[in-house]
Amino acid sequence: MPAYLDHASTTPLHPAGRAALLAALDDGWADPARLYREGRRARMLLDAARETVAGVLGARADEVSFCSSGATAAHLAVLGTAAARRRAGDLVLVSAVEHSSVLHAAERHERAGGRTRTLDVDRHGRVDPASCVPPPGTALVSVQHANHEVGTIQPVAEVAEALHTAAGSRDASGPAGAGGSADRSSVDRSSVDRSSVDRVPLHTDAAMTVGRIPVDVTALGADLLTASAHKFGGPAGVGILVVRAGTRWTNPMPADEREAGRAAGFPNLPAIVAAAAALHARAGELAAERERLGALTAQLRARLPALVDDVELLGDPDPAGRLPNLVAFSCLYVAGEALLGELDRAGIAVSSGSSCTSDSLTPSHVLVAMGALSHGNVRVSLGRDSTAADLTALLDVLPGAVAAIRERAGAVGL
Amino acid sequence: MSDADPDPALDAPDVVVDALGRLCPLPIIDLARRIGEVPVDGTVELLADDPAAAADVAAWCRLRGQQLLGTRDLPTGQAYLIRRTH
Numbered sequence: 001m002p003a004y005l006d007h008a009s010t011t012p013l014h015p016a017g018r019a020a021l022l023a024a025l026d027d028g029w030a031d032p033a034r035l036y037r038e039g040r041r042a043r044m045l046l047d048a049a050r051e052t053v054a055g056v057l058g059a060r061a062d063e064v065s066f067c068s069s070g071a072t073a074a075h076l077a078v079l080g081t082a083a084a085r086r087r088a089g090d091l092v093l094v095s096a097v098e099h100s101s102v103l104h105a106a107e108r109h110e111r112a113g114g115r116t117r118t119l120d121v122d123r124h125g126r127v128d129p130a131s132c133v134p135p136p137g138t139a140l141v142s143v144q145h146a147n148h149e150v151g152t153i154q155p156v157a158e159v160a161e162a163l164h165t166a167a168g169s170r171d172a173s174g175p176a177g178a179g180g181s182a183d184r185s186s187v188d189r190s191s192v193d194r195s196s197v198d199r200v201p202l203h204t205d206a207a208m209t210v211g212r213i214p215v216d217v218t219a220l221g222a223d224l225l226t227a228s229a230h231k232f233g234g235p236a237g238v239g240i241l242v243v244r245a246g247t248r249w250t251n252p253m254p255a256d257e258r259e260a261g262r263a264a265g266f267p268n269l270p271a272i273v274a275a276a277a278a279l280h281a282r283a284g285e286l287a288a289e290r291e292r293l294g295a296l297t298a299q300l301r302a303r304l305p306a307l308v309d310d311v312e313l314l315g316d317p318d319p320a321g322r323l324p325n326l327v328a329f330s331c332l333y334v335a336g337e338a339l340l341g342e343l344d345r346a347g348i349a350v351s352s353g354s355s356c357t358s359d360s361l362t363p364s365h366v367l368v369a370m371g372a373l374s375h376g377n378v379r380v381s382l383g384r385d386s387t388a389a390d391l392t393a394l395l396d397v398l399p400g401a402v403a404a405i406r407e408r409a410g411a412v413g414l
Numbered sequence: 415m416s417d418a419d420p421d422p423a424l425d426a427p428d429v430v431v432d433a434l435g436r437l438c439p440l441p442i443i444d445l446a447r448r449i450g451e452v453p454v455d456g457t458v459e460l461l462a463d464d465p466a467a468a469a470d471v472a473a474w475c476r477l478r479g480q481q482l483l484g485t486r487d488l489p490t491g492q493a494y495l496i497r498r499t500h
Contacts, residue, residue, distance in 0.1 A: 287488070330473075333439050334439065355438055363467070371476070411439075
């Protein structure tokens with residue numbers, strides 16, 4: 001029986017998103033920047049979508065902008081904050097397990113003369129908030145809300161707290177402690193950060209969590225949050241960029257009047273409307289889904305070691321510390337590519353962070369940073385329409401597939 | 415893994431496994447096949463140039479309770495020195 005178990009890559013359009021998309025194709029085709037009737041109507045749809053997304057995420061509407069993808073949103077968040085805080089510092093701290101979009105933005109920052117430092121993670125892929133104390137000259141800290149490969153939820157609120165505390169102690173130490181940093185002090189005084197001191201802003205990539213678990217940007221304490229509509233049942237081509245009021249940020253790309261100068265170009269209004277409708281519908285589904293999918297993934301984690309020899313479960317063993325819809329594991333002596341092929345022949349769609357499944361032949365930076373076995377890796381991720389039957393289909397095939405691959409490789413009994 | 419100088423007595427490993435040119439997980443399978451030839455407390459050196467080997471050698475040692483003593487760079491790839499602990 002076929003089963004699509006790669007909802008963390010992308011998930012089908014939510015019915016509410018689909019209905020909104022079809023309606024908005026008819027109603028929302030005009031230019032929302034124009035003042036005639038059709039334009040005003042488009043503007044109303046865009047404003048309503050912004051209000052909806054802001055409401056779900058605990059932000060203000062004027063803090064939310066839409067761009068062309070989650071990756072673009074992450075690029076804008078990282079590079080826009082680094083650009084705006086150039087005088088405060090040139091150091092960008094990123095966790096070792098960030099999505100490639102954040103790491104690529106950090107690399108670009110470095111190529112432009114800035115500095116990047118990586119925050120280590122533990123065996124489960126979790127950042128230690130105590131390690132997030134920013135050295136002087138830090139422009140930005142970027143820590144994802146949850147990891148895309150192993151599902152570990154990061155202590156974002158604690159990281160935000162650490163940044164607050166660090167700013168407080170720096171402020172308390174005063175100019176003497178800062179040691180002749182007259183320039184810094186003047187930057188601090190001119191800062192428009194929400195706090196009175198020069199707190200280092202925090203970006204969180206919430207592409208794995210928005211529309212999957214409750215996300216409140218205020219509760220997280222993040223200054224910037226980014227997400228991607230197609231991950232939660234919206235259409236592809238919509239990124240969400242939240243920049244909290246008072247956060248220093250400037251568009252690192254050429255800007256126009258669209259999206260308050262945060263994302264240039266004619267907005268994909270029907271897709272934005274659909275994304276907002278999908279997110280709103282998802283918000284009402286999350287509580288029940290967390291329980292249902294959480295039970296399925298817990299069952300999968302419990303059964304795997306009994307069904308497959310030498311399988312290593314990845315991510316936080318504590319259900320509270322991981323996404324309810326994702327299970328990642330690695331099978332010793334198994335090539336990930338071969339395993340994905342065997343599963344695909346049985347109609348089972350999953351993804352892998354193993355090197356042989358990547359174009360570069362390098363293993364997943366997430367698995368390497370965690371010290372996890374990088375070969376034989378499988379990520380199973382559930383969506384709103386996933387059922388126990390999907391996992392049964394997987395478990396019907398997986399043990400035999402692993403055994404066959406090990407036998408072909410002469411790796412039985414090792 | 416650090417490149418800390420291994421004990422000079424360990425410089426000549428009991429077994430050398432040449433997995434250069436082999437893609438993961440083959441170097442790890444080669445290592446697992448040959449570890450039985452190594453006396454307990456003896457060492458095996460795995461030569462590998464697959465980019466995933468560094469992560470996977472360390473993970474294999476952890477999973478199998480063997481000890482990764484150190485890593486050194488080769489003209490291409492790395493040599494991983496592992497002590498058989500049991």
